[in-house]
Amino acid sequence: MFWNPKKNPREVFTPRESKVNQVMYIERPELEEALLDGLLGTKHLVLHGESGSGKSWLYKKVLTDQSLVYRVSNLANASRLGNINEEFLNILNRAEEAKKTSYTETKDAGFNAALASANLSHTDSYRVGSKEPFEALLSDLHAESKGNNAVLVLDNLEAIFQSQEHLKELADLITLLDDDTYAKYRVKFIVVGIPGDLRKYFFETPNLSAVGNRLKELPEVFRLTEEQTEQLIKRGFVDELEYLNVKDKLYNEIVEHVIWITDRIPQKIHEYCLALALEAYRNSRPLQSDDVKVADRKWLEESLYQAYSVVEASMNENETRVRRRDQVIYSLGQLNTSAFRAADVENYVRSRFSDSTEDVQLNINGTLSYLAKQSQPIIRKTPKGDTYVFADPVYRMCIRIMLKIEQNNQLVKKRPLDTLDLDSYLF
Structure with a gap:
């Protein structure tokens, strides 16, 4: 049979493409409207959601549709280079809009608009009259937007979220945007990443609570319907x-x-x-x-x-008689729904492991909470908070392949990695 393919699939399905695939973009009206409303407001924005949920395509689509000038600063570079201001300089240098001949970071203490500026002070040998990187970047955005509103996206928040020093610098930058020297450039921040509790962090950190009031957390960018x-x-x-x-x-x-x-x-x-x-x-x-x-x-x-390594790390470390957590993990792999509640898991555990669960309090809620709080969790809570999903769908498939039941159908054991038979699962 003659077959003439219309396109190469790589032109259609583009999982790693940084640019928005306009043809394949799926509209998400509620999220787009929330982002647009935030852009029209006075606060800086926090856009969060799990990896792969479409955060980047979402903000790029909305900003482009609104004809807003924006630039993206990768906070992973800030972590690599030592501070966020170095990443701003990196952006300027890439655009050949600033030349740096030497650069020495100096650190001061304090927290308000004036002291925040001091915290970002540097010893430079720029041309006479040149601006420090943060202001220079704001100035460039202001010029490119011809004096209209512009946006600076700080992407990959997770790269600096464990660093108090970097978060303090981010707080300084947010504070400076209220100062007349910086506010005149009319630039709004969108902080993008996996963590959804940036405002909570600032509210709970001494001397930084005022920063939380300058931020608006948008609804979580979740999975498609x-x-x-x-x-x-x-x-x-x-x-x-x-x-x-x-x-x-x-x-x-x-x-x-x-x-x-x-x-x-x-x-x-x-x-x-x-x-x-x-x-x-x-x-x-x-x-x-x-x-x-x-x-x-x-x-x-x-x-x-x-x-396999992530699931293995989540299992019972000790050779307990029942290994209840392992029973729960096994049960998660057998559920066919994408989202599940503690009651769903408990029903399956009691049905599948009836001999070891009769008249026993299982505390499934506690086990699920534990699994969701690991450094590499196999499950995570949904935005509604009362249900869970797999952090990555491959974990469910891995659980089905790697775990087996022994000893009168009550004890969960793992198969060694080198013995896993994909054919037995797939075919």
Whole structure:
């Protein structure tokens, strides 16, 4: 059969693309409206959400649609270079708008607009009359926007969130934007990252509580709805690639499978759909049901080693008789819903491990809370706070493969990594 692919799948599904894929962007009206309202307000904004949830595409789409001039400062560079002001200088240098011949950081104490400026003072050998990096960057944004409002995005907050020194510097910068010297440039901050408790940190830190009042935390950027996920799948496989027809049984099967396997995380959807589409593209034919199994295998193989170590670290460290936490983790892997409550988990644990749970208080809430608070958690709370989801959908698949039940069907044991058989799971 002659088959003429319309596009290369890499042009359609773009999981690592920093620029907004305008064709594949799925509108998120509530989040977009909240961000737009925040831009029209007086406070600086905190945009947070789990990795891969679409934060960057969201703010870039809204800022572009509003014709707002903006620049992005990567706080991972601030961590690497030593401070945020060095990252500002890095941005200026990349744009060839400032030349630095020597630079020595000096640190002072205090916290208000005047002292914040002192905290960011430097010993420089700039040209006479040149500005320090923060003001120079604001000035450039002001000039580029022709005197209108502009935005400075501070992305990857998680890169500095464990550093009190960097957070203090961020607080200084936020405070300075209220000072006439800096306010005249009409630049608003959007702080973007995984942590959602930046305001709480400032409120609870001595001398920094006033900074919390200068920030507005936007609703969490969460996973797509099932309807939005299907919209993305249809746009890619039906409209752009023409690999599927919505009337086909295979279309519905793929939609259901992608929703389940990716947990509706936008980046994961793009990653998985790209792997799936490439199977058809490489074989010069439309999608077939067997392609799903191949895509599943590749999806697992890429992440299995890391996922195994994370799940293993969450299991019971001691050889207890029951290993209740391991029973809970095993049960999480068996649930077929993307979100689950403590009651859902307890019902499964009591049903599957009835001999060791009869007339016993299980404290499932405490176990789930413990698992969600690990440095690399396998689950996390949803914005509503009463349900949980997997932090990465690959953890669920890994749990199903690596854990088994022994000793009268009550004790959970892990299979060694080098003995895992993906074929037994996938086929």
